[in-house]
Amino acid sequence: MPQTALSSSARTRPDGRATQAAVEQRHVDEMYALLDAQAAAARAELTRVLRERASGPAEAQEREVTAARLRARAGALEGAAHALCFGRIDRTDGTSVHVGRIGLRPDDGEPRLVDWRAEAARPFYAATALAPDGLRRRRHLKADGRTVTEVSDEILDGSAPGPDDVVGDGPLVEALTARRTGRMQAAVSTLQSEQDRIVRSPHRGVTVVQGGPGTGKTVVALHRAAYVLYAHERVAAAGVLVLGPNPRFLEYISHVLPSLGENDVVLATCATLTGRDVRPASDAEARAKGEAWLAAALARAVADRQAPPGPFRTPGDLPDLPAADVAAARAQATGIGLAHNPARAVFKEHLIDALTDALELAGQDALNEVDQQVAAAMGRDVASLDKAVASDLANLGFDGVVGTAHDDFDPEAVRAELAADRGVDRAVEELWPRLDAEELVREILRAGGLDGRPVPGAGPDAGARSDGGEPGRPGADWSEADVPLLDEAAALLDGLPGRTFGHVVVDEAQEITPMQWRMIARRCPSRSMTVVGDFAQAGQVSTVRDWDEALADIADGRTQTWTLTVSYRTTAEILGATRDLLARIAPGQELSTAVRQGQEPRRVVVGRPGIAEAIRGIVSDDVAAHPGAQLAVICADHRAADLAGVVVPPAQVLPASQARGLEFDAVVVVAPDEIAAARPGGERDLYVALTRPTHRLTILETPDAGAA
Numbered sequence: 001m002p003q004t005a006l007s008s009s010a011r012t013r014p015d016g017r018a019t020q021a022a023v024e025q026r027h028v029d030e031m032y033a034l035l036d037a038q039a040a041a042a043r044a045e046l047t048r049v050l051r052e053r054a055s056g057p058a059e060a061q062e063r064e065v066t067a068a069r070l071r072a073r074a075g076a077l078e079g080a081a082h083a084l085c086f087g088r089i090d091r092t093d094g095t096s097v098h099v100g101r102i103g104l105r106p107d108d109g110e111p112r113l114v115d116w117r118a119e120a121a122r123p124f125y126a127a128t129a130l131a132p133d134g135l136r137r138r139r140h141l142k143a144d145g146r147t148v149t150e151v152s153d154e155i156l157d158g159s160a161p162g163p164d165d166v167v168g169d170g171p172l173v174e175a176l177t178a179r180r181t182g183r184m185q186a187a188v189s190t191l192q193s194e195q196d197r198i199v200r201s202p203h204r205g206v207t208v209v210q211g212g213p214g215t216g217k218t219v220v221a222l223h224r225a226a227y228v229l230y231a232h233e234r235v236a237a238a239g240v241l242v243l244g245p246n247p248r249f250l251e252y253i254s255h256v257l258p259s260l261g262e263n264d265v266v267l268a269t270c271a272t273l274t275g276r277d278v279r280p281a282s283d284a285e286a287r288a289k290g291e292a293w294l295a296a297a298l299a300r301a302v303a304d305r306q307a308p309p310g311p312f313r314t315p316g317d318l319p320d321l322p323a324a325d326v327a328a329a330r331a332q333a334t335g336i337g338l339a340h341n342p343a344r345a346v347f348k349e350h351l352i353d354a355l356t357d358a359l360e361l362a363g364q365d366a367l368n369e370v371d372q373q374v375a376a377a378m379g380r381d382v383a384s385l386d387k388a389v390a391s392d393l394a395n396l397g398f399d400g401v402v403g404t405a406h407d408d409f410d411p412e413a414v415r416a417e418l419a420a421d422r423g424v425d426r427a428v429e430e431l432w433p434r435l436d437a438e439e440l441v442r443e444i445l446r447a448g449g450l451d452g453r454p455v456p457g458a459g460p461d462a463g464a465r466s467d468g469g470e471p472g473r474p475g476a477d478w479s480e481a482d483v484p485l486l487d488e489a490a491a492l493l494d495g496l497p498g499r500t501f502g503h504v505v506v507d508e509a510q511e512i513t514p515m516q517w518r519m520i521a522r523r524c525p526s527r528s529m530t531v532v533g534d535f536a537q538a539g540q541v542s543t544v545r546d547w548d549e550a551l552a553d554i555a556d557g558r559t560q561t562w563t564l565t566v567s568y569r570t571t572a573e574i575l576g577a578t579r580d581l582l583a584r585i586a587p588g589q590e591l592s593t594a595v596r597q598g599q600e601p602r603r604v605v606v607g608r609p610g611i612a613e614a615i616r617g618i619v620s621d622d623v624a625a626h627p628g629a630q631l632a633v634i635c636a637d638h639r640a641a642d643l644a645g646v647v648v649p650p651a652q653v654l655p656a657s658q659a660r661g662l663e664f665d666a667v668v669v670v671a672p673d674e675i676a677a678a679r680p681g682g683e684r685d686l687y688v689a690l691t692r693p694t695h696r697l698t699i700l701e702t703p704d705a706g707a708a
C-alpha cells in the first residue's frame with residue numbers, strides 16, 4: 001500500500017478534513033450503537049442461559065456450549081471497541097464499505113462494518129495505484145476512543161482529488177514513528193499488501209515467514225492467526241497456541257489478538273507449555289537436551305522395558321511361556337500404534353491367550369498320560385480302549401451326553417479366570433510395567449545418559465530438588481531443558497497431550513530445538529502452523545540452522561515459505577550500522593530495506609570504570625529530551641545484575657539474550673565486544689541488540705571491557 005506522495009498544494013484544506021471527519025463520525029456513531037446493542041444482547045442472553053436449570057447432563061452440556069459461544073461473542077464485541085472502524089474503500093462504481101476489527105450487521109439490514117478478514121475487505125489491503133482492484137479511494141480513519149479525529153485518503157485510480165477527498169501523509173509512517181508503549185499494537189489498519197498476502201494465504205500446512213529484524217514477522221504471524229481463526233471454523237473450535245521465546249516477549253505481544261477480537265488464544269513458551277514448575281537451564285544443558293537423537297533413544301529406552309526377549313517363568317502354578325509366545329504378545333501390543341501404557345491391556349490380552357493355549361495343551365497332555373497308563377494296565381492300545389468305552393456308553397444310552405475331558409475345556413471361562421488372576425497381573429507387571437514419564441526420565445538421567453551417550457545435566461541428582469524441597473524456582477525438580485524430554489516420554493508412555501490446537505504460531509522459531517519441534521507438532525495434529533524467525537538472530541541453544549532441517553519431520557512436505565524484505569522498525573541508518581556484522585554472521589543474507597530514515601547511531605567510547613557514569617548520563621539526557629519514551633539498556637547477560645542499580649525507571653536493563661522480538665524508542669548497547677564474546681554465537685545476540693530501537697541507538701564502547 002504505497003503512500004501517495006503529493007505536493008503540498010494538492011493537500012486538503014483543514015475545513016475539508018473536518019467535514020470528512022464529521023461525515024465519518026456519523027457512520028461510526030451508528031456502528032458503536034450497533035456494537036453496544038449486540039454486546040448487551042449477548043450478555044443478557046448469557047445471563048438468561050446461565051440461570052436456566054438443566055434437566056439432565058445432556059442439557060447441561062448444551063447449555064455450557066451455548067454459554068461459551070455467547071461469552072466469546074460478547075468478548076469479541078467488547079474487545080473490538082477500541083478503534084472499531086479504521087478504514088473505508090470506495091469503488092469506482094460508487095459503492096463503498098467500511099472496514100473494521102469485526103463485522104457488524106443489523107438483524108434486518110445491510111452490513112454496516114465489514115470484518116477486516118472478510119473477502120470484501122481484501123482490496124483495502126491489496127489495492128495499489130498500479131493495481132487498484134476496482135477501487136477509487138482508500139480512506140484511513142483515526143480515532144480517539146469513539147471519536148474520529150482524522151481521515152486520510154489515497155486516490156488509487158489516477159483521478160484528481162475532489163472536495164470530499166482528504167489527501168496527506170498516510171497512516172503507516174505515523175504508526176511506525178509513534179512512540180512505543182511497551183506493548184505491541186495491532187497493525188490491522190496499516191497492514192501492507194506484501195504482509196496481507198501472507199496473512200490471507202489459503203495454504204493449509206506450515207507457513208514459514210523469514211526476514212530481517214523489524215520486517216513485521218510477528219505482525220504477520222499474529223494477524224495470520226486471527227485470519228485463520230476467522231476463516232476456518234475447525235481451527236476456531238480447537239483454538240490457537242502462540243509460542244514465544246520468553247514470558248516477557250509474550251507479555252509484549254499479548255494484547256494484539258484480543259484487540260482483533262480473538263480471546264481464545266493460549267500464549268506460552270516451550271518451557272511453560274506443560275504447566276510444570278521448572279527452573280532455568282544453562283545454554284549447554286538446553287542445547288544438549290534439545291538434540292534430535294534423544295527422541296529415538298527415549299523410544300528405545302521404552303522398548304527395552306517391554307517384554308524382553310526370552311522365555312518367561314510365570315509366577316504361581318501357571319504354565320511358563322516360551323520365548324516365541326512372549327515375542328508374539330509383544331508384537332501384537334506394539335503393532336497397533338498405541339503408547340506404552342494403553343498398549344499394556346493389549347499385551348495382557350495376548351498373554352492370556354498364550355496362557356490359555358498353554359493350559360489347554362497341558363490339560364490335553366495330562367489326559368493323554370492317564371489314557372496311556374490305563375491302556376498299559378489293561379494291555380490294550382489307547383484307540384481301541386476309547387472305542388470300547390464309547391460303545392459301552394452308547395449301549396447304556398449315554399451316547400453324546402458325556403464328553404471327553406478335552407471337550408470340557410472352556411477357553412472363555414479360562415480366559416476370564418486368568419484375567420482376574422493375581423499371578424497374571426504380576427506377570428504383566430514384570431513383562432510390561434506401567435511406566436511414569438517423570439520416573440523414566442529421572443532413571444535415565446541418573447544413569448548418566450542414553451544409549452551410552454552422556455546427557456549434560458544428567459547424573460545422580462537429576463530430577464531432584466536442589467534446594468531441599470521448596471517448590472518453585474529456582475529449586476524445582478526439573479529444569480526448562482527437561483521439559484521436551486518429559487513431554488517425549490509422556491507421549492511414548494501415554495499418547496498425545498490432552499490439549500491440542502487448530503493452529504500454532506511459533507515466533508522466534510530459530511530458537512526452537514529439534515526436541516521442542518516435536519513437542520510443538522504433537523500439539524498441532526493438523527500441522528496448520530505459522531512459523532516465523534530469522535536464523536541471523538539465532539541464539540545459542542538450538543542446533544537447527546535452516547527451515548528444512550527444522551520442519552523435516554513435522555511439516556509432511558506442506559511448507560510454504562515467504563521472505564519479508566522491508567524493515568518497518570529500524571531506520572536506514574541503524575540498519576546500515578549492522579551491515580558488516582550481518583555479512584559475518586549470515587553471509588549471503590541481504591540487508592533489509594528500511595522504510596524510514598532517522599539519525600545516525602551515536603558512538604560513545606568510555607573506559608571501564610566510567611561505564612556506569614556514562615550510562616546514567618545517556619539515560620537521563622534521553623529521558624529529559626523524550627519524556628515517556630521506552631528506553632532499554634542492553635548488555636551482556638553477566639553484566640545485567642551490576643547495571644540494575646545504575647539504570648532506573650523509566651529506563652530498563654535487558655540482558656542481550658532476552659532481547660529477541662522486543663523493541664524500544666531508544667536503546668543503549670553497552671560494550672558490544674563484550675556481548676559478542678559473552679557466549680558462542682554472541683555476535684548474533686549483538687545483532688539482535690543493535691536492531692531493537694525504532695529511533696535512537698547509542699553504542700557505548702568500552703575498549704577494556706573484555707579485560708574484566
Ligand SMILES: Nc1ncnc2c1ncn2[C@@H]1O[C@H](COP(=O)(O)OP(=O)(O)OP(=O)(O)O)[C@@H](O)[C@H]1O
Pocket residue numbers: 172175176184185187190191192195211212213214215216217218219220534537568569660661662663691
Ligand atoms: N503494516 C504495519 N503497520 C504498522 N506497523 C507495522 C507494520 N508492520 C510492522 N510494523 C511494526 O514494525 C515493528 C516491527 O515489527 P515486528 O516486531 O513484527 O518485526 P519482526 O520481523 O518480528 O522483528 P524481529 O525479527 O526483530 O523480531 C513493530 O513495531 C510493528 O508493529
